[in-house]
Amino acid sequence: MHRKPKIAFYWCAGCGGCEESVIDMAEELLSVADKADIVFWPIALDARFEDVEALNDGDIDTTFINGAIRLDEHVRFVRLLRRKSKRIVAHGTCAHLGGIIGLANLFDSHQLLECACRQVPSMDDPSAPLPETDPGDGQEEPALAALLPAVKPLDRVVTVDAYIPGCPPPPETMAQAITDVIHGRLPEPGTVFAHRT
Ligand code: SF4
Structure with a gap:
């Protein structure tokens, strides 16, 4: 039986705009869903870390990863996806170069939490404890993913084959890159997908 190509998408630290670039493929996305197995796409599918772990190494033809590396869980996921994928594509400027998320490197982690959790005008209680210093009122709460000391582009953490x-x-x-995978043309290492005007 003909094996459909396997594709995955993952979102690290980003604004969501790169996910939108996939959704904006509109009707073409329906064709992708028909011609490929989308094995992992957290924004759209109910799939877990364990589901990816259960795949054979190299089983995913191409994984598209957007966003910069900001959290320890990003490192864990992209290393897993690297192992499970024949090709890794850095999707968008944040994954490629750090992008706007990389501006966070002008501050340390404590300053970032101070700003996000206390100083923004929408916070009701600017004296509220920072999440990293207060695990809750004695109740066990889910742990927050840890901020890395600095934001990194994807290829500082795993080998990247191609860039969009x-x-x-x-x-x-995006449609061009995904269509290539569907037709069995995996991106050659070093590929940079050019935008057609
Ligand atoms: Fe958002 Fe980064 Fe993608 Fe730009 S490159 S749309 S900031 S996730």
Whole structure:
């Protein structure tokens, strides 16, 4: 039986615009869903870390990863996806170069939490304890993923085969990259997908 190509998508630290560049493929996305097995796509599918772990190494033809590396769980996931994928594509400027998320490197983790949890005007209680210093009122709470000391582009953590520049990339470029995978043309290492005008 003909094996459909396996594709995965993962979102690290980003604004969601790169996910939108996939959704904006519109009807073409229906064709992708028909011609490929989308094995992991947290924004759209109910799949867990364990589901990816259960795949054979190299089983996913291509994984598209957007967003920069900000959290310890991003490192864990992208290393797992690297092992399970023949090709890894850095999808969008944050994954490629750090992008706007990389501006956080102008501050340390404590300053970032102070700003996000106390100083923004929408916070009701600017004296509230920071999440990293207060685990709750004695109740066990889910642990927050740890911030890394610095934001990194994807290729500082795993080997990246190809890049799709853009903030976000145009949906036409995404469609081109995904269509190549569907037709068995995995991106050659070093590929940079050019935007067609
Ligand atoms: Fe958002 Fe741009 Fe980063 Fe994509 S590259 S996640 S659109 S900021």
